[in-house]
Amino acid sequence: MTQSIDKQPFFDGTYYAHWKTKMKFFIKSRDYKLWDIVEDGPFVPQRSKAEWSVDDRKKMELNCKALHILFCAFGPSIYEKMSSCESAKEVWDKLEVTYEGTDEVKETNIGLLTLEYENFKMDPEENIEKMFDRFSTITNGLKGYGEAILEEKLVRKLIYSLPESWDSKRTAIIEAKNLKTLKLDELMGSLLTNQIMKKKK
The missing domain is CATH 1.10.1200 (Non-ribosomal Peptide Synthetase Peptidyl Carrier Protein; Chain A)
Structure with a gap:
């Protein structure tokens, strides 16, 4: 079955290197700023949410979008391993350690x-x-x-x-x-x- 180009590549715990490359380009194609969030990590405002600026909120929204893309690419077992992560970068780094090793x-x-x-x-x-x-x-x-x-x-x-x-x-x-x-x-x-x-x- 051919996978839709509008749907993120699914990861079931196998062929990680293959999935990683496909997911990287999928995220970049959606919004390159999303990949910046995954690669470099989100900017976390050092103040209460009520004090967030418009820019703060935009960056946190990008993190949520990147997390959503990643979480929706996982089956139940992978999701359980990653669900405690609060940032897309944390998910990405954890995947690398888990499936590529130290x-x-x-x-x-x-x-x-x-x-x-x-x-x-x-x-x-x-x-x-x-x-x-x-x-x-x-x-x-x-x-x-x-x-x-x-x-x-x-x-x-x-x-x-x-x-x-x-x-x-x-x-x-x-x-x-x-x-x-x-x-x-x-x-x-x-x-x-x-x-x-x-x-x-």
Whole structure:
């Protein structure tokens, strides 16, 4: 089922890095000021509510809107864990610690993903689609931890991850394309076309 672009992405406790990226862009698309509240925290007036200025109230309203977006994205079990939070930033930070771990855990996960990336090779029995899915899982995982890789490097990595049976196609791509400007989607299209042609032979 395709999710409506007007509905926040649902989080059930799995694939946190994937959800985190989608939710970040969802909030930004609603109002970039909302993302500022989530990322930096709300301005909490150091006076009674009766003394709040118009600006104070607007900032607190933004916090409530951001909280509403986040809470409505959770199922019952996740909501129970987060319901005591009073700010959107508190929710966001708690989610990161709960599903990404502490800084030490994050560094460990980054290290493991980096090792997977460095050792990545296409399996001889694997098709292009499955290979790309595995590759995307690794690179998106790194991106979720703030370790994005330049597209040029991704393209080169993917090309040189192909097995010997793809040597002729790899050579053709390297000779015909400028790897500095070649897009990952364009590379995938070329590889998929070649895969189809191989099956027809």
